[in-house]
Amino acid sequence: xxxxxxxxxxxxxxxxxxxxxxxxxxxxxxxxxxxxxxxxxxxxxxxxxxxxxxxxxxxxxxxxxxxxxxxxxxxxxxxxxxxxxxxxxxxxxxxxxxxxxxxxxxxxxxxxxxxxxxxxxxxxxxxxxxxxxxxxxxxxxxxxxxxxxxxxxxxxxxxxxxxxxxxxxxxxxxxxxxxxxxxxxxx
Amino acid sequence: xxxxxxxxxxxxxxxxxxxxxxxxxxxxxxxxxxxxxxxxxxxxxxxxxxxxxxxxxxxxxxxxxxxxxxxxxxxxxxxxxxxxxxxxxxxxxxxxxxxxxxxxxxxxxxxxxxxxxxxxxxxxxxxxxxxxxxxxxxxxxxxxxxxxxxxxxxxxxxxxxxxxxxxxxxxxxxxxxxxxxxxxxx
Numbered sequence: 001x002x003x004x005x006x007x008x009x010x011x012x013x014x015x016x017x018x019x020x021x022x023x024x025x026x027x028x029x030x031x032x033x034x035x036x037x038x039x040x041x042x043x044x045x046x047x048x049x050x051x052x053x054x055x056x057x058x059x060x061x062x063x064x065x066x067x068x069x070x071x072x073x074x075x076x077x078x079x080x081x082x083x084x085x086x087x088x089x090x091x092x093x094x095x096x097x098x099x100x101x102x103x104x105x106x107x108x109x110x111x112x113x114x115x116x117x118x119x120x121x122x123x124x125x126x127x128x129x130x131x132x133x134x135x136x137x138x139x140x141x142x143x144x145x146x147x148x149x150x151x152x153x154x155x156x157x158x159x160x161x162x163x164x165x166x167x168x169x170x171x172x173x174x175x176x177x178x179x180x181x182x183x184x185x186x187x
Numbered sequence: 188x189x190x191x192x193x194x195x196x197x198x199x200x201x202x203x204x205x206x207x208x209x210x211x212x213x214x215x216x217x218x219x220x221x222x223x224x225x226x227x228x229x230x231x232x233x234x235x236x237x238x239x240x241x242x243x244x245x246x247x248x249x250x251x252x253x254x255x256x257x258x259x260x261x262x263x264x265x266x267x268x269x270x271x272x273x274x275x276x277x278x279x280x281x282x283x284x285x286x287x288x289x290x291x292x293x294x295x296x297x298x299x300x301x302x303x304x305x306x307x308x309x310x311x312x313x314x315x316x317x318x319x320x321x322x323x324x325x326x327x328x329x330x331x332x333x334x335x336x337x338x339x340x341x342x343x344x345x346x347x348x349x350x351x352x353x354x355x356x357x358x359x360x361x362x363x364x365x366x367x368x369x370x371x372x373x
Contacts, residue, residue: 031365034237082356114352139355139356
C-alpha cells in the first residue's frame, strides 16, 4: 500500500466501525414506576339539616311531617388487599332530647358510578355510637353530585313515653343536630 | 564559455521536459461510496418516572396525570424500497401483569420535529407483556434531531380499565420496563 493511501484507508475503517457500532442501537428501554395508594373519600351534598317537631302557631299548631330531609352521599374507595370498607354514622353530641329518635334509612346506590358499591344496612336509630350504614364497599366510585350514590332519608319519631309536662313543646320546636359520618377502612 | 552556456541550456530543457511529462501523468483511483443501513433509536431522557393513580374528589373515578417528559429520537437510512416501524411492549415488570390489577398503561406518540421521513405515529396503544404494539410506522430515511425536546413526544397514561374497576387494589410501587424496537417492514 502506498503511503498516500493510508489516510483514506483509516478514514474508511473509522466510518465502518462507527456505523456498525451505531447499528446495534435499534432498541431502547424506558423504566416506569406505578403505584396506587389506598383511598377512601366521602362527601355529603347538603347544608345543615334543621327540623321542627311542631309547625304552625296557636290553634294551628300541629305535629310536623316525620320526614326531616334527605341527602345524597358520594364516595370513592380503593381497598387494600380484599378488605372492604364501610361507612358509619353517629350523633356528634347529646343535643337530641331523649323523647325524640332520628331514624336513618339508606337507599341502594343508583348505579351512576363503577366498581363494587357498598350495601345499605337496615335502618338505624342514630346514637352517640357509630353504626354501619353502608358496608362491603370495594374499589368503586359513585359519581359526583345529586342523584348519585346513596340517598339518606332522615325521619324523626316521637317516642311513646313523651310527656309534655316534662318537655314542653317549645323546646321541641327547633332542633339542630349534628351527624358524623366515618369511612372505616379494611373492616 | 559557450560550452558552459550550451550545457546549462541542455539541463534546463531536460528539467522542463521532465516536469511536463510528470504533469501530464494521469493517476486514477477507483473507490466506492457505500451508504450503510442505519437504524438508531433512543429515549431522551431515559430516567425513571412515576405514574400514580389518584382520586381527587369523593365520588370521582381514579385517574393519573399523563407523563410527557420523554422523547423518542431516531435516525434511519433503510435499504431501497424498505420502510420501518417502531414497536413497543412491556419487557419486564415486578408485577405478573406488568401493571397494577384493574389498570392499563397506554401510550401514544406525537411528532414534534423530524427531517425526512421519520414516520407516522399510530393511534394510542395499550402496552402489555404479551404482544408488541405498533407505535410509529412508515419510517424511511430521516432523523428527528437529538437535542432535548426533539423527536416524538411520548404520552404515558395509567388508566383504570372500566370493565375491571372492582379489581383495583392499592399497591406498592411496581417497576416496569418498556422496550422500543425499530425493524424493517416485511
